[in-house]
Amino acid sequence: MMLRIKRVPTVVSNYQKEEAEEDRVGGCGRNCLRSCCIPGSKLPLYAYKKLDKVACAKGLPQHESGEAPIAFLDSLVLGQWEDRVQRGLFRYDVTACETKVIPGRYGFVAQLNEGRHLKKRPTEFRVDKVLQPFDENKFNFTKVGQEEVLFQFEASEDGDIQFFPSAPIDAENSPSVVAINVSPIEYGHVLLIPRILDCLPQRIDRESFLLALHMAAEAGNPYFRLGYNSLGAFATINHLHFQAYFLAVPFPIEKAPTKKVTTLDGGVKISELVNYPVRGLVLEGGNTMEHLSYAVSDACICLQDNNIPYNVLIADCGNRIFLLPQCYAEKQALGEVSAELLDTQVNPAVWEISGHMVLKRKKDYEEASEENAWRLLAEVSLSEERFQEVTALIFEAIASADNGSKDLNEEQEAKPEATDEVKAINNSSHPAIVAGTQECLVLQ
């Protein structure tokens, strides 16, 4: 048996056509990111500084200088995004969509978005396979227009933040890029597409997840979060991507109490969400950013290898990561979801699970309550029994990987923590006063 659901796919690019209209191949002429258009093309390039372990161990990635100066990456995303607003590239003005915090303990956020799914026919999606091969014939991000791409994002060679307003696209190296989502669910909605030209399927690997974590840390804004949906957990495009946007209120999932389960050798603390409608794990801390990143990506790899759909939220500047295995699509395909919930057409992907509910019907928006949100999300969650099973699988996977990485980093870990602390505060003494440390080198 094959499980499928029908849903309206989200239009993330202006070049995303109905499958039927798709592919008038050749010559292109639309300035895309494929070999036809890349030669001679340029895009801004932001090269981030790999965080040293002190800064990270301190839990203070890069933004010691405080909340006041808008961090560089933050400004870059905002400025480029607003530029695309004024160039009219979005399908609607998301700031014209009504939104509110629903009264209640958790503060679920509701948005009425009637435009997001207009003019699209429902399409069938296979939901019982978390890993599917990349399909050249379906829409993928190499087909977006270059005007939809905001900048290239990569690690800096010499360890300093660098910005090149106009850098050639090096097809050989398959750049990672940040592009707009033309159907935004909040201001600044972008997609991070790791090594775009490699055409990776939607599947987490260590390197790509670390890239996403760097983006969160680099933006240094707790209200700029990244999210990931696996296939079977409401990803609609099978081309590796993370999403991100700005929403300057805490998400309910961030407020949920947690219960510590364990601390890994690398210092990563793992907790369980308690008193939240969706069961999930929270990973935080870690002696280095890599420790945290590898723990999460190993957990994700374990889930996808076991064919368990999941969502990931990267919150708090990359300091807290929520991992949420789910089973809604499966239930939906099996006809186990009530008509009442289905009627809302809410697809519980990472943002909805985190407490940001995008509603399509005015009625649902007006009647939105903590109780309704809770009822929907409760359907997304694994049962307690299944969750414990899945958690056990994850721990097994992480534990074996953890031992591996520990050996690699033995030298670093041997250092006494005290020294790190002293260094950290010494380091931060300048940025705290000199707002301009966030400045970066401009090379033309």
Place this chain on the structure above:
Amino acid sequence: MESQLGLIEQSLNSSYSLWVREALDEIPDNFTITDPCICGHPIVFVSRGFLKMTGYSKNEVIGKNGRVFQGPKTCRRSVMEVREAVREERAIQLNLLNYRKDGRPFWMLFHMCPVFSKEDGRVINFIAVQVPLSRKARRSGSVFCRNGVILSGEGSMINDVVYGSCRKEVRSDSLLELGPVLALDSALDSDVTELEIEEPCEASDLDKIRAASAINRVLSVLTHYSESTGRLVCGKRCYLSALGLLSSSLTISLGRIKQSFVLTDPHLPDMPIVYASDAFLKLTGYSGQEVLGHNCRFLNGEDTDSSTLYQIEESIKMEQACTVRILNYRKDKSSFWNSLHISPVRNASGKIAYFVGVHMEESCNDQGGRGLSPEMRQLSTVGAVKIAVRSSSMGAGSSKS
């Protein structure tokens, strides 16, 4: 950079006079005072007790944001709660794990509250009191703090003043189990192992009272000295203000945006300015009082091109964004070329609540040296303003943006 240090130096003096420091130094508690109006929200005063507790020198603390005392084992959820309290300008009391200079972590009861200006209800400062908490190290690893109240019935309150509730607490435990002498000295220095430190430590009611009364001591000194400058402050928000046109959470978010910009309200007669950034005041030479409530036309002068003004008017009518180059005048009558970008800004109900005007003095375009072009920085300001307005007006209780 100089000016940042200067601002920090001046922060207390200007609100509370030169003498306030001496009075604050008399207060024995561990506390810090921050100034949210200075970029980075730095600490502008630190008590001796705090320095002793953390092992830092004064110079190492002044100018830093309070978050530098956090570390790998600090609970991020608690940090988020503090962040939200600061954003919403309300008091908060919670347990927080911090680190001393030598890297040793310790638990404290963290009590923070805003200090408001009586005149316009703005937050002038935040005060935070840090009461160290101690715990018994148990061999089993399951550690908790005994509630200090247990012993208060046995007449041990007397020592509270001397040792602080944390020590008293250990002492009370010690009376029960360890023997007093040992516990008294090791209360703060006891080596809590790495594993144990993560377990949350609980504060007793006495700790909580102690924190609250320390806050009151600091608050009353600040209130007292604010009388000498005439800039009265108080611990409760006062709504006397005529200028309180924006919600405070919006004002805070806007305060973080460092570019020169103003917000105008198209729903008020003659579309007056309801917010002017510090950079705008600096650029034009006016004070906040002089511009708030006025239409932007005071920036124009003899040689300002009227067709440009017409163009601006038209875009505002059409509710569209526009960029123009316009000759503007400062308070001292000197003129400058302003590349002005104007854009409508919507609130959470999706309606246009304001227009934002972002100014860029042409000759200075390339100062600042940031990698972003002036146009990009201008647009990023528009984006940041849009997010601030939208987010601050979606609150469960807030009716006005």
